[in-house]
Amino acid sequence: MRFLKTELRAATIAAALTASLGLAAAPAEAKVEGDTIILGSAISLTGKYSTNGIHAQNGYELGVKMINDNGGVTVGGKSYKLKVVYYDDESTPARGAQLAERLISQDGVKYMLGPYSSGLTKAIAPVTEKYKIPMVEAEGASRSLFTQGYRYLFAVLSTSEQYLASSIALAAEIAEANGKKASDVKVAMAFENDPFSLDVRAGVVDDAAKYDMNIVIDDKLPRDLSDMTSTLTKVKALKPDLLVVSGHSKGAATAARQIAELKIDTPMIAMTHCEAAKVVEKFGAGATEGLLCPTQWAETLSYKDDLFGTAAEYDALFKKTFEGYKTVPYQSAQATAAVMVWKDAFERANSFDTEALRDAIADTNMATFYGNIKFAPEGNNIAKPMVLRQIQDGEYNVVAPVKWASSKVRHPRQPKY
16 A cells, blocks of 8 residues: 555645646545545645645555455445645645635635644635535634534534643652652643643643642743743753643654753653654654653544454555554544545435535544544534543554553653663
């Protein structure tokens, strides 16, 4: 299945060129043409979110390929294949909104997959809402997306306030196991000043307040998160028990690199986007030992479905299909799940009508290799928890919550700088 990589690169280049030249996709690549259902997505193939944008696109493409190879989508007794038309939003919200408008109003796309990031999803959601076009998204976790009254926005992932909250509960458990009070825990926070990370921060603040923990550092960092030395200098001086960081892939890479460079010895560090940033591959198992990484999905979880099989089988197939992945990013897995939601909705609605499909998506209740998917009235997935993995000897092992754990947490962390 490695040929998929070449095909995908060609499709990506074509879509990027089409967008950059200001051209609409050919009318044949719209709606339902012949035996093909067209989905559309503005996705970050260049710019600051390109790493995760490509992870998401790979997930979309694997979902499309597996569905097509296994009988496609059945509507009205006829089998249809899926295809995704992509435009490169350049990691820019305004560009994303413009391209969503083009996909819908010029290209005639009636069925949307989401972009990467909460910021881009926030820009595109008003467009899909205006045209009453259902969008199943996999990469916009900001809880504020689901307080706007949108009827056509559905997200397969857990919302952002849950990402690092589990690290607070884990810190409390460890403190109490060591004869201390949870309220003795000192927390340092560093969050990129963007919608996703600020929502992650809100979840941490709420959970720290439940335990009456002391927040000793609360830094909001610039969106071009290339330097954290100021925050980490304060960490060395104030010696918190827990450091939490969120800044997408660039922030994770910056944090992992500078934590090692400055030899930060904080006993517990949790950060988002470890896998997507490939911190183990970039900085080594020794330097990243003990980092805690929240994830929407892990290959060790007991989820399964009839298309991909188990989470472990999806993991193996993804690595076989796309080169260069030691760990499959959850961004890819949830993107695949979003495509599966579309297949399920088409078949239950037995229709191409957008209103019938919108109602079918709203009634989704399915088990997948990625986890259970059931949407609240607001459009967020309420059937799947977050889990926390720890980098242990270069591997990502689930350590919390205990019911999902494949390994015991190592505390304090013992990096080899």
